[in-house]
Amino acid sequence: MTRKPLPRKPASSRRAEPKPVKKPVVKKATTKNTAAKKSRARIKPIESASVEEVFRRFHKIEPEPKGELEHVNAYTLLVAVVLSAQATDAGVNKATRALFKRVDTPKKMIALGEEKLRDYIKTIGLFRTKAKNVIALSEVLIHDYKGEVPDDRDALQKLPGVGRKTANVVLNMAFGHPTMAVDTHVFRVSNRIPLALGKTPEQVEAGLEKIIPAAFGMHAHHWLILHGRYLCRARKPECWRCPIADFCRFEPKSQPNE
Numbered sequence: 001m002t003r004k005p006l007p008r009k010p011a012s013s014r015r016a017e018p019k020p021v022k023k024p025v026v027k028k029a030t031t032k033n034t035a036a037k038k039s040r041a042r043i044k045p046i047e048s049a050s051v052e053e054v055f056r057r058f059h060k061i062e063p064e065p066k067g068e069l070e071h072v073n074a075y076t077l078l079v080a081v082v083l084s085a086q087a088t089d090a091g092v093n094k095a096t097r098a099l100f101k102r103v104d105t106p107k108k109m110i111a112l113g114e115e116k117l118r119d120y121i122k123t124i125g126l127f128r129t130k131a132k133n134v135i136a137l138s139e140v141l142i143h144d145y146k147g148e149v150p151d152d153r154d155a156l157q158k159l160p161g162v163g164r165k166t167a168n169v170v171l172n173m174a175f176g177h178p179t180m181a182v183d184t185h186v187f188r189v190s191n192r193i194p195l196a197l198g199k200t201p202e203q204v205e206a207g208l209e210k211i212i213p214a215a216f217g218m219h220a221h222h223w224l225i226l227h228g229r230y231l232c233r234a235r236k237p238e239c240w241r242c243p244i245a246d247f248c249r250f251e252p253k254s255q256p257n258e
């Protein structure tokens with residue numbers, strides 16, 4: 001028996017049929033990133049015995065780490081650190097090499113004047129504001145401290161352009177105090193390993209001061225800066241050649257061929 005073909009729906013009726021609704025695509029990467037962030041947030045700082053070993057290894061590799069900002073005395077160190085805000089040490093050194101040959105005291109800086117100072121440092125970011133601050137802090141040093149840089153945190157932080165980090169660097173390098181200057185490198189390295197966790201430089205500074213053994217306090221900030229600048233870089237840390245990788249809890253560790 002032959003079956004009759006079913007009658008076709010008119011074209012207008014076919015067009016009226018609703019199209020299936022596509023489900024929204026959930027981006028897996030977002031989920032993954034959120035999970036990674038959450039798991040990182042749960043990571044605890046390494047134990048104190050491990051902290052000691054981390055610094056023992058830094059010490060073995062470089063017993064006397066040095067800051068890379070060129071200077072000839074406490075005053076030029078202070079000026080160099082003020083100029084280094086949001087700039088690289090190499091960029092600051094390029095500009096100050098000629099400046100510090102001519103100017104190495106607050107008195108000479110005032111004699112040079114703001115306009116000529118600007119010429120020396122014009123390759124450094126924010127040079128106009130920085131020139132103003134250097135002239136202003138030189139005036140304060142002459143009037144209040146007989147032209148000397150004070151060995152005192154409060155006094156330093158009252159100088160124009162000087163914040164907590166700058167004061168810490170000067171107290172450490174010029175006066176030998178075991179201070180912890182937290183710059184972008186120290187902040188990143190400390191949170192990655194983690195040594196001390198914190199959302200602000202002040203929190204990380206306080207955390208590091210609590211856990212770093214006194215024997216390493218003097219050089220700790222230089223070891224961490226140099227480690228962050230040359231090895232534990234922001235975009236691609238070189239974990240495969242890191243001397244403290246066995247203590248570090250940062251994951252995933254990078255490979256040379258990535």
Ligand code: SF4
Nearest residue numbers: 232237239242248250
């Ligand atoms: S293992 Fe990697 S992330 Fe950890 S401190 Fe070393 S370079 Fe940094």
